[in-house]
Amino acid sequence: MKQRIGYAAGAFDLFHVGHLNLLRHARMQCDFLIAGVVADELLVEAKGRPPVIPLAERLEIVRSIEYVDEAIAEVLPSKVETWQSHPFDVFFKGDDWRGTPKGQRLEQDFAAVGVDVVYFPYTMHTSSTALRRTLELLNSEHHEKSTRHSLP
Template identity: 35%
Template sequence: MKKIITFGTFDVFHVGHINILERAKALGDYLIVGVSSDQLNFSKKQRYPIYCQDDRLKIISSLKFVDEVFVEESLDLKLEYIKKFNADILVMGDDWAGRFDWVKDECSVIYLPRTPSISTTQIIEIVRSK
């Protein structure tokens, strides 16, 4: 069984999230998703997510192509998560291209193109401006 692992905040859930998760699942048999904790998101973006971590976990857990979900507490623990879940492939959006090549001794790394013209940050900015 080929295990795929990916990570994200998945705040203000949109079609871009669905696209990357579906494409990640297509690469293997079992998809594991690390959802960034509220605290991790604040440390990355200097703001808390719109939806709390428990709601984001529930949204991702409800998707038919997601097999397992956990809370990602730190970007620095990627390798530990890969080992813990025995992942064969790490999938990330291409906005992270090259940033996780250092785990290639443990698993394959694939950077998938993001869905054009949509991002959570853009959605939040549009809503704020109205």
């Protein structure tokens, strides 16, 4: 019987329980799970800002998760191009993509090459964006306090 290979892509920046949930659920639906950790340059292109954690460290973190069989740097702009270099049977994504133009394009592109797209519930209470905002807020408060204390 053919092994079912899955692929879960993400920034995996400021790794949190939502990332863990995605990888855990993905691994339950395949025999071998590849995690694609999106390169810094692609994140800047897509989100307009660099990740907090550099690619090499994000790869090391994701590679050490027990649900992940292989972690690769996702350096190609197209998921189908990534599939061509690392073939897989099913692509896993958070359901915040379901029904969006990006999600629909992903489904069409993968349907053309016989790859299923499976969505998992997005972890609403935790996100890297929320963590980043909190860090920025804490940093600005710290900067403001240190500036006040250093005034003559």
